[in-house]
Amino acid sequence: MQVRMVTNSIFKGFCFLSTFTAVAILVMLLYHLFLKGTSHLDLDFLNSFSSRRPGRAGIKAALWGTLWLIGLTSLFALPLGVATAVYLEEYAEKSRLTRLLEINIANLAGVPSIIYGLLGLAIFVRFLGFDRSLWSGSLTLSLLILPVIIVASQGAIRSVPLSIREASFALGAQKWQVVLFVVLPAALPGILTGAILSLSRAIGETAPLIIVGAVGYMRFIPQTPNDDFTALPLQIYDWASRPQSGFHDIAASGILVLLAILLLFNLNAVIIRQKLQRYPS
Amino acid sequence: MRLSYSYALEAKALSVFYGDNKAVDEVSYGFKRNKVTAIIGPSGCVKSTLMRAMNRMHDFVPEVKIEGSLWYESEDIYDQRANPVLVRKKIGMVFQKPNPFPKSIAKNIVWGPKINRMSKNYKELIESSLKRAALWDEVKHRLEESALSLSGGQQQRLCIARSIAMDPDIILMDEPCSALDPKSTASIEELILTLREKYTILIVTHNMQQARRISDEVLFMYEGRLVESGDTEQMFENPRIGQTHDYIRGKFG
Ligand SMILES: Nc1ncnc2c1ncn2[C@@H]1O[C@H](COP(=O)(O)OP(=O)(O)OP(=O)(O)O)[C@@H](O)[C@H]1O
Ligand SMILES: [Mg+2]
Numbered sequence: 114m115q116v117r118m119v120t121n122s123i124f125k126g127f128c129f130l131s132t133f134t135a136v137a138i139l140v141m142l143l144y145h146l147f148l149k150g151t152s153h154l155d156l157d158f159l160n161s162f163s164s165r166r167p168g169r170a171g172i173k174a175a176l177w178g179t180l181w182l183i184g185l186t187s188l189f190a191l192p193l194g195v196a197t198a199v200y201l202e203e204y205a206e207k208s209r210l211t212r213l214l215e216i217n218i219a220n221l222a223g224v225p226s227i228i229y230g231l232l233g234l235a236i237f238v239r240f241l242g243f244d245r246s247l248w249s250g251s252l253t254l255s256l257l258i259l260p261v262i263i264v265a266s267q268g269a270i271r272s273v274p275l276s277i278r279e280a281s282f283a284l285g286a287q288k289w290q291v292v293l294f295v296v297l298p299a300a301l302p303g304i305l306t307g308a309i310l311s312l313s314r315a316i317g318e319t320a321p322l323i324i325v326g327a328v329g330y331m332r333f334i335p336q337t338p339n340d341d342f343t344a345l346p347l348q349i350y351d352w353a354s355r356p357q358s359g360f361h362d363i364a365a366s367g368i369l370v371l372l373a374i375l376l377l378f379n380l381n382a383v384i385i386r387q388k389l390q391r392y393p394s
Numbered sequence: 395m396r397l398s399y400s401y402a403l404e405a406k407a408l409s410v411f412y413g414d415n416k417a418v419d420e421v422s423y424g425f426k427r428n429k430v431t432a433i434i435g436p437s438g439c440v441k442s443t444l445m446r447a448m449n450r451m452h453d454f455v456p457e458v459k460i461e462g463s464l465w466y467e468s469e470d471i472y473d474q475r476a477n478p479v480l481v482r483k484k485i486g487m488v489f490q491k492p493n494p495f496p497k498s499i500a501k502n503i504v505w506g507p508k509i510n511r512m513s514k515n516y517k518e519l520i521e522s523s524l525k526r527a528a529l530w531d532e533v534k535h536r537l538e539e540s541a542l543s544l545s546g547g548q549q550q551r552l553c554i555a556r557s558i559a560m561d562p563d564i565i566l567m568d569e570p571c572s573a574l575d576p577k578s579t580a581s582i583e584e585l586i587l588t589l590r591e592k593y594t595i596l597i598v599t600h601n602m603q604q605a606r607r608i609s610d611e612v613l614f615m616y617e618g619r620l621v622e623s624g625d626t627e628q629m630f631e632n633p634r635i636g637q638t639h640d641y642i643r644g645k646f647g
Contacts, residue, residue, distance in 0.1 A: 284557075294505075
């Protein structure tokens with residue numbers, strides 16, 4: 114009796130301590146960032162280009178580059194990912210080959226992002242001749258998040274109950290109508306949540322973008338996908354690797370902006386989930 | 395080809411296989427028009443399997459094989475040339491667990507007619523279908539609300555209304571009350587009796603009293619075979635076969 118209670122409280126204490134450590138580190142990190150970053154954080158910072166003088170440098174180019182990347186990447190990866198998931202779940206024969214394919218896709222989700230950078234360099238930059246443009250950057254990020262979107266969408270599609278599929282078949286629906294008008298709408302919250310979370314991973318990526326040749330210093334906003342680009346994590350990386358401490362401070366400000374965007378994204382995921390579940394179309 | 399106008403639906407030596415396992419064993423029966431026919435029998439005696447064969451719901455399960463024929467109007471619905479989509483439009487189905495779409499009440503009703511382009515006055519269709527399913531008065535002010543906000547019994551009546559909106563000839567019901575409380579069950583039973591005027595109804599039920607209350611004819615199934623069938627009163631008062639007698643008196647099942 115005694116021993117069991119002691120073990121119990123030791124385990125509980127251990128779990129508490131782990132949680133506490135994780136939270137404490139996070140709080141310290143944020144505190145540090147705010148201390149350094151907030152003094153530069155104003156509209157001017159958002160609205161000016163990078164500069165050799167930290168006091169006048171801003172993230173305009175990087176912010177717009179990141180917005181471009183988000184837009185283009187979702188344009189490529191979402192339809193492709195969802196369509197793949199629909200094919201695998203609804204149409205592919207449940208053969209060993211399909212199973213193998215699925216396992217491989219799931220594994221691809223865990224491949225280090227730098228590998229995708231190298232793939233993007235070989236395919237988009239060199240072979241297709243997109244050079245260091247937004248095309249290369251966003252297509253590379255699309256490759257990176259495609260497996261995650263596929264796996265998340267497959268899960269969402271699979272969780273649509275058989276009963277409402279049967280209901281639609283019993284009303285004289287054909288397969289494509291069931292998939293398009295019943296299964297996908299019902300799976301939408303799950304698909305969107307997966308898409309948003311994977312996009313927010315893409316936003317934070319640096320390595321693959323460096324490899325496909327995104328630049329760290331840019332004094333214009335990309336106007337078309339053919340243009341060069343930079344992105345928030347790259348800009349932050351660029352500043353943080355300079356010797357002057359002034360740049361380290363604005364790097365912290367950049368991180369705060371990046372965190373704000375990520376937070377916005379995740380918040381959106383939560384809202385979409387709840388909205389769609391409460392008011393099904 | 396043969397004409398079987400006397401029946402709404404006629405199974406002739408209909409068998410259903412799960413892989414090599416013969417689940418439904420050569421069932422032959424003519425289901426009469428505008429009657430309620432109850433299918434009874436112990437759990438696992440393939441009542442649901444038989445029911446799902448009636449509107450080709452087995453098409454989506456690759457390991458299921460069907461033999462024999464099933465005549466609807468003057469056509470065998472398992473004939474190569476038969477169109478399963480048309481079959482399902484004319485032979486509707488209500489499932490054991492209410493399964494409304496996660497959409498509004500109104501959208502649930504018009505979903506089938508819309509995808510089948512049965513262009514119509516949808517407002518009128520919603521009203522008439524819900525009225526026929528005895529649900530109109532309860533939901534007329536909340537047609538745009540989610541169907542999932544309804545009670546179980548209301549959801550099941552919505553599912554019946556959804557079938558009715560397709561203007562079917564036959565409605566198949568697989569234990570439509572088994573997930574419902576006594577009050578909802580009573581309202582559905584009442585509904586079925588009124589639906590008989592316009593539709594032919596096949597209903598699977600575990601509830602002997604229910605079968606007796608609402609059906610005109612009864613089929614007793616056991617281990618995949620049709621053991622005995624006949625007029626409800628006669629089946630309950632003096633069944634010809636001992637097994638039927640024992641089951642109806644609650645000796646097994
Ligand atoms: N997809 C399937 N593959 C193989 N066997 C199946 C499949 N579906 C059902 N069966 C088998 O068919 C038999 C009859 O099932 P069915 O659901 O038709 O019975 P039931 O009479 O409706 O039972 P209950 O009264 O419990 O609903 C069961 O033994 C079941 O294991
Ligand atoms: Mg059953």
